[in-house]
Amino acid sequence: MKRLSSKFIPKIYMAKVLTSRKDDYAQWYNDLVIKADLAENSAVRGSMVIKPYGYAIWEKMQEQLDKMFKATGHSNAYFPLFIPKSFFSKEAAHVEGFAKECAVVTHYRLKNDPNSKGVIVDPDAKLEEELIVRPTSETIIWNTYKNWIQSYRDLPILINQWANVVRWEMRTRLFLRTAEFLWQEGHTAHATKEEAVEETLKILDLYADFAEKFMAIPVIKGTKTEAERFAGALETYSIEAMMQDGKALQSGTSHFLGQNFAKAFDVKFLDKTGKLDLVWATSWGVSTRLMGALIMAHSDDNGLVLPPKLAPIQVVIVPIYKGSEQLKELDVTAKRIKAELESKGVSVKYDDRDTHKPGWKFAEYELKGVPIRLAIGPRDLQNGTIEVARRDTLEKTSLSQDRIVGHVERLLDEIQENIYSKAFNFKKENTWEVDTWDEFKEIIDHKGGFVLAHWDGTNETELKIKEETKATIRCIPLDSKEEKGKCIYSGKPSGRRVLFAKAY
Amino acid sequence: MKRLSSKFIPKIYMAKVLTSRKDDYAQWYNDLVIKADLAENSAVRGSMVIKPYGYAIWEKMQEQLDKMFKATGHSNAYFPLFIPKSFFSKEAAHVEGFAKECAVVTHYRLKNDPNSKGVIVDPDAKLEEELIVRPTSETIIWNTYKNWIQSYRDLPILINQWANVVRWEMRTRLFLRTAEFLWQEGHTAHATKEEAVEETLKILDLYADFAEKFMAIPVIKGTKTEAERFAGALETYSIEAMMQDGKALQSGTSHFLGQNFAKAFDVKFLDKTGKLDLVWATSWGVSTRLMGALIMAHSDDNGLVLPPKLAPIQVVIVPIYKGSEQLKELDVTAKRIKAELESKGVSVKYDDRDTHKPGWKFAEYELKGVPIRLAIGPRDLQNGTIEVARRDTLEKTSLSQDRIVGHVERLLDEIQENIYSKAFNFKKENTWEVDTWDEFKEIIDHKGGFVLAHWDGTNETELKIKEETKATIRCIPLDSKEEKGKCIYSGKPSGRRVLFAKAY
Numbered sequence A, B: 001m002k003r004l005s006s007k008f009i010p011k012i013y014m015a016k017v018l019t020s021r022k023d024d025y026a027q028w029y030n031d032l033v034i035k036a037d038l039a040e041n042s043a044v045r046g047s048m049v050i051k052p053y054g055y056a057i058w059e060k061m062q063e064q065l066d067k068m069f070k071a072t073g074h075s076n077a078y079f080p081l082f083i084p085k086s087f088f089s090k091e092a093a094h095v096e097g098f099a100k101e102c103a104v105v106t107h108y109r110l111k112n113d114p115n116s117k118g119v120i121v122d123p124d125a126k127l128e129e130e131l132i133v134r135p136t137s138e139t140i141i142w143n144t145y146k147n148w149i150q151s152y153r154d155l156p157i158l159i160n161q162w163a164n165v166v167r168w169e170m171r172t173r174l175f176l177r178t179a180e181f182l183w184q185e186g187h188t189a190h191a192t193k194e195e196a197v198e199e200t201l202k203i204l205d206l207y208a209d210f211a212e213k214f215m216a217i218p219v220i221k222g223t224k225t226e227a228e229r230f231a232g233a234l235e236t237y238s239i240e241a242m243m244q245d246g247k248a249l250q251s252g253t254s255h256f257l258g259q260n261f262a263k264a265f266d267v268k269f270l271d272k273t274g275k276l277d278l279v280w281a282t283s284w285g286v287s288t289r290l291m292g293a294l295i296m297a298h299s300d301d302n303g304l305v306l307p308p309k310l311a312p313i314q315v316v317i318v319p320i321y322k323g324s325e326q327l328k329e330l331d332v333t334a335k336r337i338k339a340e341l342e343s344k345g346v347s348v349k350y351d352d353r354d355t356h357k358p359g360w361k362f363a364e365y366e367l368k369g370v371p372i373r374l375a376i377g378p379r380d381l382q383n384g385t386i387e388v389a390r391r392d393t394l395e396k397t398s399l400s401q402d403r404i405v406g407h408v409e410r411l412l413d414e415i416q417e418n419i420y421s422k423a424f425n426f427k428k429e430n431t432w433e434v435d436t437w438d439e440f441k442e443i444i445d446h447k448g449g450f451v452l453a454h455w456d457g458t459n460e461t462e463l464k465i466k467e468e469t470k471a472t473i474r475c476i477p478l479d480s481k482e483e484k485g486k487c488i489y490s491g492k493p494s495g496r497r498v499l500f501a502k503a504y
Helices: A025-035 A052-071 A085-089 A092-098 A138-148 A193-213 A260-264 A289-298 A323-343 A358-367 A378-383 A401-429 A437-447 A459-469 B025-035 B052-071 B085-089 B092-098 B138-148 B193-214 B260-264 B289-298 B323-343 B358-367 B378-383 B401-429 B437-447 B459-469
Strands: A039-041 A048-050 A082-084 A104-107 A110-112 A119-121 A126-133 A157-166 A180-190 A219-223 A235-242 A248-258 A268-270 A276-278 A280-287 A315-319 A348-350 A372-376 A385-390 A396-400 A431-433 A450-454 A472-477 A497-501 B039-041 B048-050 B082-084 B104-107 B110-112 B119-121 B126-133 B157-166 B180-190 B219-223 B235-242 B248-258 B268-270 B276-278 B280-287 B315-319 B348-350 B372-376 B385-390 B396-400 B431-433 B450-454 B472-477 B497-501
Touching: A025 A039, A025 A289, A048 A052, A052 A157, A052 A180, A052 A193, A052 A289, A082 A085, A085 A092, A085 A126, A085 A138, A085 B119, A092 A260, A119 B085, A138 A157, A138 A180, A138 A260, A138 A280, A157 B157, A180 A193, A193 A219, A193 A235, A193 A248, A193 A280, A235 A289, A235 A401, A235 A472, A235 A497, A248 A260, A248 A289, A260 A280, A280 A289, A289 A401, A315 A323, A315 A358, A323 A348, A323 A372, A323 A378, A323 A401, A358 A372, A372 A378, A372 A401, A378 A385, A385 A401, A396 A401, A401 A431, A437 A450, A437 A459, A437 A497, A459 A472, B025 B039, B025 B289, B048 B052, B052 B157, B052 B180, B052 B193, B052 B289, B082 B085, B085 B092, B085 B126, B085 B138, B092 B260, B138 B157, B138 B180, B138 B260, B138 B280, B180 B193, B193 B219, B193 B235, B193 B248, B193 B280, B235 B289, B235 B401, B235 B472, B235 B497, B248 B260, B248 B289, B260 B280, B280 B289, B289 B401, B315 B323, B315 B358, B323 B348, B323 B372, B323 B378, B323 B401, B358 B372, B372 B378, B372 B401, B378 B385, B385 B401, B396 B401, B401 B431, B437 B450, B437 B459, B437 B497, B459 B472
Parallel strands: A315 A348, A315 A372, A431 A450, B315 B348, B315 B372, B431 B450
Antiparallel strands: A039 A048, A082 A126, A104 A126, A104 B104, A110 A119, A157 A180, A180 A280, A219 A235, A219 A472, A235 A248, A248 A280, A268 A276, A372 A385, A385 A396, A450 A497, A472 A497, B039 B048, B082 B126, B104 B126, B110 B119, B157 B180, B180 B280, B219 B235, B219 B472, B235 B248, B248 B280, B268 B276, B372 B385, B385 B396, B450 B497, B472 B497
């Protein structure tokens, strides 16, 4: 990819504000999140502030996912932030997985400190039972469903919740792993196992569709191994995406919970034959972690690259002018083009601020990943032209103003597709079929990427491979065909390949 | 209002499921919230579950408010749920008002109880500084703004947050007063006092517009007395609405915070002349309490009455049939009408379930406040007619199917206006100008409603009136004209009338 020089941008603006991906991928990511005004660390350890530009991208994701949930029959609701401590002991596996690193509310009042100007926790205001800030809501929700479900007529229940959750993480990274994060969690209740499994898979497909068509990220759908399964689930499905450093990022999970939570919270229903049975459950979620995936999958050393379908600003128009007279002339054309694009549903920002130079603006919108930049100067006005720059390839062309609206509409689609293709090809080029342990280690250690290899199906082998290489089994791909082979580690027989990678 | 009899509804369905407003207004409200599937109490004291139908109404409110915030230049962002305890000591008035009844996180880990199957709080995982679950976010946000603001170029900052907050309430009521509730909180930063005051008033107007045009509730805009002011504000503005029992419900507040939070968190900026100055602030919010206002302002003994602009379902179509043959015939017409209405942007539910009788459905949608019900039976099919029932007046008419789409569109507007007019007239009829203490007590004790009366401007008198009558000064109305008078309680001189009422 050639970075074309611009007649408008003085050298000074071209100084890289980001560490390059090659030099330090982790630092590049952090620089980008900060410099593009997406998020920052807060005064509370492990909690982030999601800044307006970052939040606007998250809102675009929410809007689309919400539409998809509703189109498949789900409704939103809201359940309490706090969960009584005892609820966590009710499902055996769940308590192991979730009741450990979490925020515990023990008191409900502060009082003035008699010895200072500050406030202290009032020892008289101790709760009888501690409350846990939800790390996930299966327990409180199934405790509620108990009262909602008597007969098969009350089923299915198809509910989603948009909420904040807290998991006390020791090592945090903006968007990727934070103590508090935003997410949606779906919790459904069904009369039969078949229905619940169907729901689990329907949502997995929905997540994959969202990732591919909106985030422009190809994903691999699969089931998790027992070791990586959600605490309390019989089967966990996930979508796995590849980042530009070859590492995997689990981007969404859908759990078939069987009757575990119904059993734990005694949720039974009368079926059509009058028989009392336990209810079947699923749960599923994606979080602000998707922001990390979106940033890492597409962006480059100049900044963010956003797929048009999730870009808060799809087109920015920058006028090139000296003095208010010139601006006034450009204004008419720029505003006409803005209005025409908006009438086609394109989101446009016209940046006519006189506090910043065009070169500064160019670099700024490049950093922020605005898919298309239009620039218009006095010479363009004379010639009836406009300059079009696309963020994904950094290519620039000059175009007739008459053709600009149709061109931008097509170009937005083209950019969306191009970003996806690039990510698709990258994943393809960095996915390996491997049959020996030496080759496996060589690729995991030096090349990176996804490795499809045989595994003997035991927790023990999985753990040893992880200890020796840091690679984990991301999933058993749904499209993995039956194929006789030998486990790369133990040499024992295996029926299909599984997907290994280092992961976020 | 005459309740017209229906040819379809057998007597059994007409049995009232709600306590009547006359018998017990508080019980009627609670019955309605539960029976209309809006919300319910949860296993966590003071925290509610917002059920799908209630949440759908809240989503309609959010959608509209969010649109209005964005149209006035505001962006959404997200700040941490937890606030370090010490932050609350930084603003003197704020700590008095907010740092008292709140949820305190003291630990970050649970562990297995060696003596039982349960879990206990791990005493080794005690936080160095306790974290408070936000009761409101001024402190954490101004601590963040400190890093965002250096010069006048960084101003204004116009940010809103949709979030959950927790205030430990002892006596809770669904939607009206809950420990955890959902809200939006705007937090803006400005270079001048004038700008900040202008913002405070702009939002007050926005809230009033929303209440009147969407919730169909007339409100009175005014300033709060010092005693009722937000902790840390120089001036608090509110909108006050009248419920059907004559009590006031504060439905939104907008605070001019002066430079208090900038001082507390040391947020200064270089103005255009190069002088360092403290930043000016506002904050403002509405919450799920609005759901309480919406329910109580319009509903009747048959159930909810929703203004069409906030109704999740605006029109329900109920087929009246015997057997699947008849249903098949009705289907075609019903679905055509549904499609035509939807193409006009009307939200329609076609309830063709065979598990419930038409009469049951009629009562159900009446309870749930669906503005328009269309019923169609075999005779209608022969005659080309359809029955139209409006929820607000309970009137029914038979109409030609050809005219139904235009009629429904007009009727939705008419219902919206009628609900507003009814509430407007009710408020007018129950607002009194009073000049003597006896008259004041008589009205507050026996008639209820809003009382405009003179007050001497002292905290002392305000408090005594409250103690003796339970009425508080809801606000000093912005449109209250200068008028010499004597305080109804102390007889001291007063320059204008203020608004008294009992309040939620």
